[in-house]
Amino acid sequence: MKMNVKSVQKVQKKNRSSAKVSNDMQMQRGSRSSCCHRRDGAVEGIQEAGQDLSELFCQLRSPETAAKLVRAIRCRNRKVVEDLIGQNCHVVCFFHQGRMACVRIACVFGECCDVRITFDICVSMGNCNNF
Structure with missing residues (x-):
């Protein structure tokens, strides 16, 4: 196998100690995203959670929405549950207790996804089409 080299440039070696300092600084900058430099993202995340979850549970005051959620839980319908609970939440699993x-x-x-809230909603067993 022949290798053709068209242009070769001389690369100067950097002083080892200055290269180490600059690499450390770049690693520190690169390993943290810009949102992590805020005061405390968990406080803002809790506030966002409070607002979103209160809106979720307020919509369940509607008999139609509540019936839709009950039916989706009994029938293990992930899509319907996720449509009702919003974009910040997802179904982990269905189970019986x-x-x-x-x-x-x-x-x-x-x-920065500083807050994770996990909760269960359980309803009495019944036929999933019992409405």
Whole structure:
């Protein structure tokens, strides 16, 4: 195998100690995202969680929305549950607990995902089409 080299440039070696300092500084800058330089992202994440989750539970005051969620939990319908709970949350799993059908939901809040809230919603067992 022949290798053709068209141009070769001389590269100067940097002083070892100055290169180490500059590499350390670049690693520190590169390893942290800009959002992590704020005061405390967890506080903002908790505030966002409070607002989003209160809106979620307020919409469940509607009998139609509540019935839709109950049916989705009993029928293990991930898409319907996720449509109701919003974009910050997702279904982790469905499970049974005694005579209850349950869904575990995980929500992440804050610009740097500083807050994670996980909760279960359980409803009495029943036919999933029982409406």
